[in-house]
Amino acid sequence: MNEKFKSMQSSMPWFTVYHPSLIEKPVIKFIKEVWHFRSRPILVVLDPQGKLVCPNALHMMWIWGSNAFPFTSLREESLWRDETWRLELLVDDIDPMILNWIKEGKYIFLYGGDDIEWARKFTNNARAVAQAAGIPLEMVYVGKSRNRREKILRLMATITVEKLSYIWQDLTMIWFFWTRLESMLYSKIQLGELDDHDPMMQEIKKLLSYDREGGWAVLSNGSNIVVNGHSSTILPALMEYDLWKDQVPVKGFDLALEEHHRTIHGISHPCCRFDFPMTMGRIPETMKCPECNRAMENFSTFLCCHDEVLPNVFF
Incomplete structure (x- = not known):
C-alpha cells in the first residue's frame, strides 16, 4: 500500500499529505462522519477562509465541467435553476x-x-x-x-x-x-x-x-x-x-x-x-417512486462484480 501511495503521489500535480500516518485519528473520524467519505472519491471545496462551500463538487464537475467554477453549492443551485430537461x-x-x-x-x-x-x-x-x-x-x-x-x-x-x-x-x-x-x-x-x-x-x-x-x-x-x-x-x-x-x-x-x-x-x-x-456516503433515508409517487421499499444488497462495462478511471 505504501508503494501504491507513493506511485499515485508522484503522478499528482497538486499537494498531497507526505504520508497517511500524519493524519490524526480525529481528522479521519471527522472526514468520515461529517464529510461522509467512505471509499469513493469526494472533492470537498473550502473558501480562502477555510469555510466549507461544497461537501462534494465532483457531481457538478461531471455535469457542467469548468462552467461549475468556483464549485460552490450556491453555484450548483444556480446551474440547476438555469437547466432544462433536454x-x-x-x-x-x-x-x-x-x-x-x-x-x-x-x-x-x-x-x-x-x-x-x-x-x-x-x-x-x-x-x-x-x-x-x-x-x-x-x-x-x-x-x-x-x-x-x-x-x-x-x-x-x-x-x-x-x-x-x-x-x-x-x-x-x-x-x-x-x-x-x-x-x-x-x-x-x-x-x-x-x-x-x-x-x-x-x-x-x-x-x-x-x-x-x-x-x-x-x-x-x-x-x-x-x-x-x-x-x-x-x-x-x-x-x-x-x-x-x-x-x-x-x-x-x-x-x-x-x-x-x-x-x-x-x-x-x-x-x-x-x-x-x-x-x-450520502444516501437518502427515504425515496419516492417516480412512477406512482409512493414511498419505495429499502433493501440491503451484497453485490460482487469483477468485470463491469465501466473502464478503469482514476481520479
Whole structure:
C-alpha cells in the first residue's frame, strides 16, 4: 500500500499529505462522519477562509465541467435553476455527431439495455414507424450503467453487424454518459432537492431506474425530449402505430406518440429500482417512486462484480 501511495503521489500535480500516518485519528473520524467519505472519491471545496462551500463538487464537475467554477453549492443551485430537461443535458459534448443531429432538427432515439432481442425489435419497429410517418430518425445505443464488459461488447458487435443503429465504440463514452446521469441524482440529493414535484428530477430517476430493470429509450425532437420510456411501454407504443397514426397529421408525431405511450404507461407502470452503493456516503433515508409517487421499499444488497462495462478511471 505504501508503494501504491507513493506511485499515485508522484503522478499528482497538486499537494498531497507526505504520508497517511500524519493524519490524526480525529481528522479521519471527522472526514468520515461529517464529510461522509467512505471509499469513493469526494472533492470537498473550502473558501480562502477555510469555510466549507461544497461537501462534494465532483457531481457538478461531471455535469457542467469548468462552467461549475468556483464549485460552490450556491453555484450548483444556480446551474440547476438555469437547466432544462433536454437532450444536450444527457449527452453533453460526449459525441459531436448527436449535437449535429440536434442542430439539424432530427428525431433522435437514445436507447440502452443488455437484451439483443429487445434491441432488434425496438430498432426495427422504430425505423419502420419513422419511415411510415416520414420523419428523419437517428438511433444511438448507449449501453448499460452496470454490466459485464464482454456481454456489452458482444451486444455492440451484433448491433454493428446487423446495422441496427449507431453505437458508441469507445466504452469510456458509455461510462461518462452514466457517470453524468448518476451525478445528476447525487447532486440533487446533496442539495436536498429530492423533490418529487421537480419534473426534471422525476425524469432522471425514471431513466436510472429503467436502466436497472431492462431496456429503455428516450426520444427527442432536436433538443426537446418527447418520451422517456421503459422497454415494456415504448416498444408496444411503436408496435401499435396503426392505432395512433391518424393523429400524426393532426397533432404531430411528437404529441401523437407521447399520448399513446402515456396510455400504455398508465396501464403497465414499470417497476422502479435504485441501487445506492454504501461507498457513496450520502444516501437518502427515504425515496419516492417516480412512477406512482409512493414511498419505495429499502433493501440491503451484497453485490460482487469483477468485470463491469465501466473502464478503469482514476481520479
